[in-house]
Amino acid sequence: MTAPNEAKLEELAGKVIGDIAGATGVLMAYLGDQAGVYDAMDGEGPMTSETLAKKTGLNERYLREWLSVNAAAGYVDYDAKNETFALSPEQATIFGREGQPMCMQGFFQAIVSQFESHEKIVDTFKSGKGRPWSDQPPCCFCATDRFFRPGYAAHLMDAWIPSLTGVKDKLEAGGSVADIGCGYGSSTILMAKTFPNSTFTGFDFHEPSVEKAREEAAKEGVANVKFEVASAKDFPGSDYDLACIFDALHDMGDPVGAAAHIRETLSPDGVFMLVEPMAGDKLEENLHPLGRIFYGFSTTACVPASLAQEVGLGLGAQAGEKRLTQVLNEAGFTKVRRASETPTNMVLEARA
Numbered sequence: 001m002t003a004p005n006e007a008k009l010e011e012l013a014g015k016v017i018g019d020i021a022g023a024t025g026v027l028m029a030y031l032g033d034q035a036g037v038y039d040a041m042d043g044e045g046p047m048t049s050e051t052l053a054k055k056t057g058l059n060e061r062y063l064r065e066w067l068s069v070n071a072a073a074g075y076v077d078y079d080a081k082n083e084t085f086a087l088s089p090e091q092a093t094i095f096g097r098e099g100q101p102m103c104m105q106g107f108f109q110a111i112v113s114q115f116e117s118h119e120k121i122v123d124t125f126k127s128g129k130g131r132p133w134s135d136q137p138p139c140c141f142c143a144t145d146r147f148f149r150p151g152y153a154a155h156l157m158d159a160w161i162p163s164l165t166g167v168k169d170k171l172e173a174g175g176s177v178a179d180i181g182c183g184y185g186s187s188t189i190l191m192a193k194t195f196p197n198s199t200f201t202g203f204d205f206h207e208p209s210v211e212k213a214r215e216e217a218a219k220e221g222v223a224n225v226k227f228e229v230a231s232a233k234d235f236p237g238s239d240y241d242l243a244c245i246f247d248a249l250h251d252m253g254d255p256v257g258a259a260a261h262i263r264e265t266l267s268p269d270g271v272f273m274l275v276e277p278m279a280g281d282k283l284e285e286n287l288h289p290l291g292r293i294f295y296g297f298s299t300t301a302c303v304p305a306s307l308a309q310e311v312g313l314g315l316g317a318q319a320g321e322k323r324l325t326q327v328l329n330e331a332g333f334t335k336v337r338r339a340s341e342t343p344t345n346m347v348l349e350a351r352a
Contacts, residue, residue, distance in 0.1 A: 032075075
C-alpha cells in the first residue's frame with residue numbers, strides 16, 4: 001500500500017467533514033421546515049429560544065439545540081451578547097417563503113426522501129436491477145414537485161414558451177397541448193391558467209400523481225385541463241400543437257420510443273418542448289456542485305427508474321444536449337435547437 005500524501009489527506013478529510021456538516025444541515029433545514037420554525041421566525045427579528053418556544057408551542061430544549069446547529073451553519077444569525085437568534089430576509093428566502101424560486105426546501109426534501117429509502121438504494125445498486133419510480137417513498141413525489149414548481153413558475157411563461165417559434169401566439173389563439181410525465185401537474189396547470197383558450201392534457205404513468213394533479217386542478221378551478229394515466233409511449237390523442245416533457249425524459253426506459261410517439265401525435269407544424277437538467281456533453285464539464293447533485297439523484301432514482309422499464313436505456317440526469325439531440329433525431333425529429341436555458345435547466349425545441 002502506498003502511503004498517502006499527508007497534506008492531500010488532510011485537505012480531503014476537511015472537505016469530507018464539510019460534506020458531513022452539510023448533510024446534517026440539510027436534515028436540520030428539513031426539520032425546521034416541517035415544524036414551521038423558519039416561517040415563525042420570518043420577520044420577527046431577534047428572539048430567544050424561550051420566546052420562539054412560546055410562539056411555536058415547540059419544546060424549548062429541542063429548539064435551542066436546533067437553533068444552535070443552524071447558527072453554526074449560518075442558516076440563522078446569532079447575537080452572542082443578547083443570546084438571541086434571528087432570520088435575515090436572505091435566510092428566510094432560502095429556508096422558507098414557499099413558492100419563491102430561491103427556496104431550497106424542495107431540494108432538502110428530495111435528499112431526505114433518498115435517505116429514507118437507503119436500504120433499497122443499496123440493494124438496487126448492488127443487484128444492478130432497476131427500481132420503479134412507484135417504489136420511491138411518497139415524500140419523493142412531493143419533493144420533486146416542490147423543487148421544480150417554483151422554477152416553472154418563474155421561467156415557463158416568461159421565457160421558455162416565448163422562446164419557441166410561433167407557439168405562444170398559437171396557444172393564445174387556442175391550441176392543444178400534451179404534457180407527458182406531468183407528475184403533480186404543476187406545469188400543466190400553470191400553462192392552462194395562462195392560456196385559457198387552449199386545452200391541456202397531462203399524462204403520467206404513476207396513478208397517485210395523476211390523482212394529486214386532478215385535486216390540484218380542481219383546487220385551482222382550472223376548466224381547460226384534464227389528467228390521465230398513460231405512459232409516454234402510448235398516451236392517446238393526435239394533432240397536438242405542443243407536447244412537453246419537463247425533467248422526465250431521462251427517467252424513461254425508452255426515451256427514443258417516447259419521443260417517436262410524441263412526434264406521431266403532433267400536428268404537422270407541432271412542436272416538442274423538452275426540458276432537461278442543465279449539463280455539459282462531457283463529464284469534466286459537470287464536475288461542479290450542481291452536477292454532483294444531479295449525478296447523485298440520477299444514481300438513486302433516475303437511472304434505476306429507467307432500468308426498471310422496457311429497453312432500460314439509462315439516459316441519466318446529466319445526458320447533455322448532444323446526447324439528447326441524438327435521442328430526438330433517432331425518434332424522427334430533424335430540427336432540434338436549444339431555445340432557452342437557466343442555471344438548472346436547458347430547453348430544447350424539436351420539430352419533425
